[in-house]
Amino acid sequence: MLCLGLTGCFDMNQEPQGELSTSEAFSTTNEIQMYLNMFYQGSVPVSGGGNATNSAIKTQSSSATNGIAFGDTGSDNLLPNSFNARLSGRMALGDAAEMTDYKPIRNVNFLLQNINRCQDQESEAFKQCLGEAYYFRAAYYYNLLVNYGGVTWIDTPLDPDREQMKKPRNTRTEITNYILNDLDQAIANLIEQNSNTTGRVHRDVARALKSEVALFAATWEKYHRAENDPFYDQTLTNADEQIRDWLNQAVEAAEPVMRGAWSISHISNNPLTNYRDLFITKDLNGNPEVLWWKQYNVAANICNNVTYYSCYGGGQKGVSASLVDDYLTIDGRPFVGAEKLTAKKTYGEELSPELRDPRLSQTVFMPGQQIRNDGTTFKWPPIDLTTYHQNTTGYSLLKYEEFNTDNSAAYVTEARGETPAIQFRYADVLLNYAEALAELDGAGNAQRIIDALHPLRERVGMPDVDFDREYNTAADYPFRNLDKYIQAVRRERRVEKACENTRLTDILRWAAADELIVGKFPIGALYTGTTLEEHFASTLTPGDGLWLNDEGYILASNIKDYPTGWQFNVNRDYLLPIRDEMLGPDGLTGGMWEQNPGW
Numbered sequence: 001m002l003c004l005g006l007t008g009c010f011d012m013n014q015e016p017q018g019e020l021s022t023s024e025a026f027s028t029t030n031e032i033q034m035y036l037n038m039f040y041q042g043s044v045p046v047s048g049g050g051n052a053t054n055s056a057i058k059t060q061s062s063s064a065t066n067g068i069a070f071g072d073t074g075s076d077n078l079l080p081n082s083f084n085a086r087l088s089g090r091m092a093l094g095d096a097a098e099m100t101d102y103k104p105i106r107n108v109n110f111l112l113q114n115i116n117r118c119q120d121q122e123s124e125a126f127k128q129c130l131g132e133a134y135y136f137r138a139a140y141y142y143n144l145l146v147n148y149g150g151v152t153w154i155d156t157p158l159d160p161d162r163e164q165m166k167k168p169r170n171t172r173t174e175i176t177n178y179i180l181n182d183l184d185q186a187i188a189n190l191i192e193q194n195s196n197t198t199g200r201v202h203r204d205v206a207r208a209l210k211s212e213v214a215l216f217a218a219t220w221e222k223y224h225r226a227e228n229d230p231f232y233d234q235t236l237t238n239a240d241e242q243i244r245d246w247l248n249q250a251v252e253a254a255e256p257v258m259r260g261a262w263s264i265s266h267i268s269n270n271p272l273t274n275y276r277d278l279f280i281t282k283d284l285n286g287n288p289e290v291l292w293w294k295q296y297n298v299a300a301n302i303c304n305n306v307t308y309y310s311c312y313g314g315g316q317k318g319v320s321a322s323l324v325d326d327y328l329t330i331d332g333r334p335f336v337g338a339e340k341l342t343a344k345k346t347y348g349e350e351l352s353p354e355l356r357d358p359r360l361s362q363t364v365f366m367p368g369q370q371i372r373n374d375g376t377t378f379k380w381p382p383i384d385l386t387t388y389h390q391n392t393t394g395y396s397l398l399k400y401e402e403f404n405t406d407n408s409a410a411y412v413t414e415a416r417g418e419t420p421a422i423q424f425r426y427a428d429v430l431l432n433y434a435e436a437l438a439e440l441d442g443a444g445n446a447q448r449i450i451d452a453l454h455p456l457r458e459r460v461g462m463p464d465v466d467f468d469r470e471y472n473t474a475a476d477y478p479f480r481n482l483d484k485y486i487q488a489v490r491r492e493r494r495v496e497k498a499c500e501n502t503r504l505t506d507i508l509r510w511a512a513a514d515e516l517i518v519g520k521f522p523i524g525a526l527y528t529g530t531t532l533e534e535h536f537a538s539t540l541t542p543g544d545g546l547w548l549n550d551e552g553y554i555l556a557s558n559i560k561d562y563p564t565g566w567q568f569n570v571n572r573d574y575l576l577p578i579r580d581e582m583l584g585p586d587g588l589t590g591g592m593w594e595q596n597p598g599w
Contacts, residue, residue, distance in 0.1 A: 026117040029125040035111060036129060039136045040200070044104040052103040056139035058501070059294065060304035060400075060421045064315040064388065068421055069306045069400040071501025077323045078499055079522040079556035081316045081392045087517055089567035093599055096577040099148070101140040108137040110157050124191060128200075131189030135201050135209070138182035142213050145175050146505055147576045149231065149596065152589075153178050166590035172233040173242060176217040180249060183210040187253075194261035196292055197285050204262070205292045208424040210253035211432040216509050218246035219439065223511035224574070230597035231511075231574045247436045254433035257291075262426040264455035265289035271461035272353055276362035278425075279400050282418040291429075294421040298407055307410040307417040310401040311372055314382045318393025318556060319364050319499070321523050322516075324350065326494055327360040332463045334472040344526040347380070347394075347535075358460040363498050365396040370403050372411055380532070381525075383546065383554065384539045392556040393524020394532060399499055427456055427496055435489045442467075442485025449489065456496050465492070478515040513568045521549060521565040528552025572598025 026032055038044050042059045043051035061067025065080050072078040074086065085091045111133050120126055137155075144151045150172045158164045170178070186206040193202040222243050224232040236242060265287055267277040282297075284290045296303050309315035329335055335343075335356065343350035350356065351366040365371065365378040381391040400419045402410055409416040434452040437445035450465045457464055470491070471484045479487045493506065507516055527533050527548055540546045547555040559565070577599040585591040 024117075026111070026114050027119055029118060029120055029123060029129055032111070032115065032118060032126075032129040036132050036136075038107065039104065039132070044107060046103050046107075052100040054104065055101055055143040056104070056136050057294065058421055058423055060296065060306050060417070060419055061309075062305050062415070064305075064309040064317055067304070067306075068501050069397075069419065069499065070309070070315070070317060072499045072503050073317055075503035075507060076320055076516055076520065076522075077494075077503045078397065079318055079320050079393050079524065081390065082557050083522070083562050083566070086573055087566045087568050088562055089569045089573060091573065091577070093577050093580075096579040096599075098579060099144065099151070099582075101144050102154070105137060105140045105154065106157055108133050108140070109155060112137075113156055127189040128191050131186045131191075131203075131206070132201050134182045135186040135190070135206050138179045138186065138206075138213070139209065141175060141179050141182075142209070142216075145172070145179065145213075146216070146508070148578065149575050150175050150233070152593075163590075165588055166592050168589075168592045169594070171235050172217070172221070173236050176213065176246070179213050180210060183213065183253075195286055195288075196290050199292075199295075201292065204257045205424055207253045207257050208291060208429050208432075211250045211257075211429060211436070214246045214250035214253065215432050215436050215439075216505070218243045218250065218436070220509040220511075221246075222439070223509070227511045227514075227570075229511065229571065229574070244440065247440050250432055250436035251440070254429045254436070257426070257429045258433070258452075262291065262429075263288045264426060264430075264459050266459060271459065272358055273362065274459045275359050276398065279422070280402050280404075280419060282402075282405075282420060284420050284422070289426045290422055291425060292423040294423065296418040296420065298409070298416055298418055303410075303415045304417045304419060304421075305414055306400045306419040307402040307405070308412075308414055309388060310397055311403075311411040312382050312385075312389040313365055313371065313378060313396030314385060314387075314389035314391040315397070316388050316390050316392065317397070318381070318383075318391045318524050319395035319397055320393060320556075321395070321525065321553060322520075323494065323498060324360065324364060324395055324525075326491055327357040328462070328470060328491075328495075329356055330354065330358070330462070332466060332469055334470065334474065334477070336472065336474045336477075341526075345530045347525070347530060347532040357462055357495060359462075359495055359498070361398075362460075363397070363399045365398045369398065371401070373404055373406065373408060380535055384536055386545070392554075393522075394527065394554050395524055397499060430456065431489070431493045431496060435486075435493065438483070438485040438489045442483055446485065449485065453489070453492055456492065478512070508574055511574070513574070514570050517566045517568045518570065519565050519567070521559060522556040523549060524554040524556060526552060527554050569598060572596075 042054055044054050045051050058068050061070045064070055065073045073080045074084055118126055150169045152167045153170045183206050187203055190203040190206055221232050265278050266274050268274055284293050325335060348367040351361050351364055353361045367379055369378045371378040381394045381396045382389050383391050383394055402419055430452045434449045437449050453465050465488055467484045467488050470488050473480045507513055542548050547558050549555055575596040578595050582588050582593050583595055
């Protein structure tokens with residue numbers, strides 16, 4: 001079944017195709033399921049050898065700067081020891097990558113073109129297979145939309161004819177609506193489940209993705225239009241109506257998931273550990289919050305490097321001060337002014353669950369917490385190390401680190417960790433729902449937003465949302481001028497989804513790089529005048545392996561070549577560049593594609 005002709009040419013994947021290994025291929029649902037299994041792997045096989053990275057599956061990282069655990073290093077949440085090229089505006093046209101998503105898209109299209117060969121088309125198993133195919137095609141196109149904007153929608157395998165490659169890019173609106181239509185097809189056909197035990201995509205997973213795609217499209221169009229930049233759909237004549245329609249679709253997709261089958265997990269029945277434990281429970285089968293997940297298993301030699309990089313609090317990265325400061329106090333107030341400055345002077349005090357939202361101390365290590373299974377506790381961040389154990393900010397990432405595993409090899413051996421890769425959880429649906437309601441009518445939907453976010457707050461012992469009490473108007477708060485309802489749901493999203501590789505996408509769709517990135521420096525904990533400085537005074541000298549800003553905060557990397565901080569180009573960097581091979585009269589598309597703005 002895998003001996004199919006799926007060879008690619010450049011990005012649109014056009015080459016003469018091979019032949020099916022048998023004329024009876026796809027004649028049974030079992031054969032179709034076997035074919036669909038490729039889309040559940042970390043990479044998708046292509047003919048001629050090799051694989052395409054599977055953007056439809058979120059995998060844990062094999063390095064310290066990517067994957068679910070560390071993917072936020074491309075944002076203002078998690079800071080590596082060097083400036084990120086995109087955030088600093090240093091990407092070049094030569095950095096343009098191949099659009100490998102078209103390879104698995106062609107695999108899906110091949111299946112959809114031939115799926116009617118199946119002799120059992122009235123069965124639930126056939127409908128499940130059909131739904132999975134539509135789901136995965138939607139997921140691949142969504143990744144293309146996020147990275148490149150409007151691309152060419154292809155829903156059949158192309159013949160080996162170069163003329164067929166001469167297709168223009170569809171608009172953002174067209175691509176979005178094609179994706180949503182595919183997800184409607186997925187929802188109509190997939191089985192409705194009340195647990196994740198099958199390990200396969202089901203109806204609520206498709207609903208979750210639909211709520212995300214619709215919210216993404218609506219907020220991108222709204223906020224980029226407000227900036228009057230080159231990235232919104234300038235062909236759209238009924239923008240307000242379309243934005244509202246997408247927001248309503250986000251709400252309507254989320255509501256059936258909220259029917260009571262799923263709930264926020266309280267694994268340890270302790271608000272000080274409930275949140276943390278979700279991300280290090282290696283077997284999440286039956287967990288009421290997790291809609292779909294990928295399991296790692298050392299016995300099967302299917303593992304990751306998350307704990308290997310994080311088990312000393314380093315990994316050549318660190319949590320940012322920007323993220324730490326966004327957590328509310330334990331009684332639900334913004335953490336600002338003298339209270340914040342005083343707490344920062346004693347290392348770890350600002351992280352305490354007695355003072356702050358307990359999700360903070362379950363995301364960032366604080367002194368006294370266990371860090372490895374030999375009884376070792378966290379005391380100080382390893383900012384003085386130069387190996388991969390180095391911490392760059394003074395804030396060490398706890399989330400995902402298997403501090404209590406009996407698999408000791410995870411600490412010292414590459415690719416032996418079992419941190420699970422959660423694909424969708426119920427919290428995602430609640431956050432999408434709440435944000436869409438706030439965008440539609442925050443005041444009119446205030447109680448519905450409070451109710452939606454209540455389970456997230458209840459899990460960690462935080463009070464319910466109070467839009468007035470939480471409204472942050474501090475002069476240095478980037479979203480101080482936002483509507484209070486939107487500000488609240490954005491903060492809740494950042495805190496609940498911290499370091500889950502979603503932050504950059506949020507910044508992009510909010511057109512918020514001018515407020516959050518441009519001119520900002522990647523800073524961490526306060527160092528000067530603190531107990532942190534007292535501890536490291538004999539081993540660290542500012543300017544020699546330790547960089548500080550004028551206020552005495554740790555800089556994650558040497559800013560010598562970046563004296564003005566991040567310089568994300570707001571007229572270019574919201575989308576990635578297109579490869580030259582795609583463009584021009586001699587390019588793959590025969591001049592039908594244009595380069596993204598600013599490149």
